Amino acid sequence: PICSVAEETFLLTWDDVINLNELNTLISADQKQENPIELLVLSACETAAGDSRAALGLAGIAVRGGARSTIASLWTVNDLATTELMTRFYQSLATGQVTKAEALRQAQQELLQSEAFNHPIYWSAFILLGNWL
Structure with a gap:
């Protein structure tokens, strides 16, 4: 979750740590170049908890x-379920025939129908903020 001390809030990537100030700089730089980030996926635990x-x-x-x-x-997520959810989300989105919201809904629905990840704790933590199209 986000920490009340800005300097202690960060994203851990595969090769680096991006603190909150750096994240703001990266996003703002793209905005100034008229090339905004279309979709940022934060598939880690509690990235929408504030x-x-x-x-x-x-x-x-x-x-x-x-x-x-x-x-x-919104809460701590299971690694295997999140991998499955994100794989299905990106597969749907890559078709170019569905919106981001619909791709997420379809991925969540598929996990709901699966035997291993049908409990809401596995698929319902993820939300889409901003432009749903």
Whole structure:
């Protein structure tokens, strides 16, 4: 979740740590170049959980900073279920025939119908903020 101390809020990527100030700079730079981030997926735990500084956590900060859309989670998520959800989401989105919202809904529906991940704790943590199209 987002920490009330900005300097202690960060994203851990495969090769680096991006703190909140750097994230804001990256998003703002794209906005200034008239090339905004169309979709930022924060598939880690509690990336849409916030505090008094940012009601929707990192996701809210990203949208407020200029990202058109953000997908993020409201609580701690299961790695295997999240991998499955995101794989299905991107497969649907890649067809070019559905909106971001519909691709997420379809992925969540598929997990709901699966035997391994049908409990809502596995698929319902993720929300889409910003432009749903």
